[in-house]
Amino acid sequence: MKIRILVMLACTVFSVHASLADDTIKRSDYQRPEAIPAPDSNPLTIEKTTLGKALFFDPRLSRDKGMSCATCHSPDHRWSDGRVVPLGSEELEQPRRTPTVMNSAWLKALMWDGRANSLEAQAVLPITTPHEMNYNMDELVQRLGEIKGYRPLFESAYGDAEITTQRIAMALATFQRTLVSNVSSFDRWVEGDDDAISVSAQRGFQVFNNKAQCAACHKSWRFTDDSFHDIGLDSPDLGRGNTIPIEVTIMQHAFKTPTLRDLPENGPFMHDGSMTNLEQVIKHYEDGGLKRPSLSKEMSPFELTEQQKADLIAFLKTLNGGPLALSPPELPEE
C-alpha cells in the first residue's frame, strides 16, 4: 500500500513538474532574436540604411511630392497612421487599415493579403499605387537623379551613384529592417525578471496562451504566425481570397495575422480598422466571429470573466516598448 502511495506521489510530482516546465517553455517561445535577418542579396549596411531613411521620409517619391512612406507609416503613430481609412483610400470600396512596418525584417509575407513576399518587392507597391503615391519607378529614378543630394548617398551605399529601381527598393527595405520594437517589460520578464510585469499581466499571459487561445495565431516574440485567417469580421473584403483559387474556401476573407507589439492606445484595430479598443476586440473573439465556411478553425467561442479580460489587456500593454529613438532625416537637397 505504501508503495502505491509513493507511485501516486511520484506521478503527482511529475505532473506538477511538467506543468512548471510547460510554463517555462512558453516564456522562452517568446524570446527575442539576437540579430536582424536580411537576405544575402541585400545585406544590412549603415550606408544603405542612411539612404533608405532619406527615401522613406522624402515626399518627392510621390507624383505630387505630397506624400512620403512616412506619411502613412509615421514614427508618431507606431509606424502606422492612426487612421481607420488610410489617406487616399477614402473612395475605395474596401479600404484596409495601414499596418505598422515595425519588425518587418522578420515578415515572410507582406501586405494584409500577402501579395508581396519580400520587403524589396513590397517597397515599390505604395509608390506605384494610384491612390497612394501614384508615381512610376522610371520617372522616380529620373527625378532622384536630378537631386544632387542623393548622389553621395547612392555612392556610399552601392559604390557608385547609379540610381535604379532595384537600388531604391533595396535601400527602403534595409531601412525598414532596422525598425525593431524596443525591449518591453514583457521581454524583461521573458528573460527572467519575474517582477518586470504585474501579477495581473502574468495571469493575462496564461489567458492569452490557454483559455482565449490567442497564441494559436499570435505566436513568437512578434506575436504573429505570419499566416492568414478569416476571423469572422462582417466585411465583404475577400482579402487573400482575391488571389487564391476560389475552391480554397479557407482563404476567403483571410488576412495576415498582425503583430500585437506596440499596439496604439486607441487603435484602430483589425484589418478594416473597425474596432477602437481592446475590449471590443476581446468581445469579438469571445463571440467567435461570423459563422461562414471560411471561418478559421482556430476561432472557437469562449467566455472570460471581467478579471480575465482585465488581465489579458494588462498583459497586452506589457508588449509596448515605447517609441523608437529616431528622428526624421534632413532631406537631400536639389
Place this chain on the structure above:
Amino acid sequence: MNRQVTLWLMTIACIMSTLILPVASAEQAGDSGPVVHNMSLTHHDFEDWSFTPSANDTLAITNKSDVAHSIYVTYPDGKVVNLGVQLPGETVSLTIPAAGDYLLQCWIHPVTRAEMTVAP
C-alpha cells in the same frame, strides 16, 4: 501485493513511453508494390523524413500540431492539388502520380513548406 505494484509500474511505464517516445516518420514496406509513407506536421513544419518515395506510392500526412492546416501540393508539371483543411489529429493522403520534384505548402501558413523528390 508485490504483483499488484509490478502491474501498476508496468502500466505507468507503458503510458510514459507512449507520451515520451517520439513517433518517427515510418515507411510501411510492401512486397514490391506501392508503399504508404507516413509524414507529420508539427506546428508549422513538416517533420523530417528519411524515406525516398517512388511514383505510385502514397503520402499519408498527419497533423500533429495544435492548429488546422490546408496543404496543397505542386506537381512537377505545375498542377496544384489541394488536400483540404486538416484539423489537428487528422490525416490526409496523396498518391504520387509520377517521378519528379514536388512542393508541399500550406495555404494558411506560407512558412509551412517542404520540397520532395520522387524517384521513378
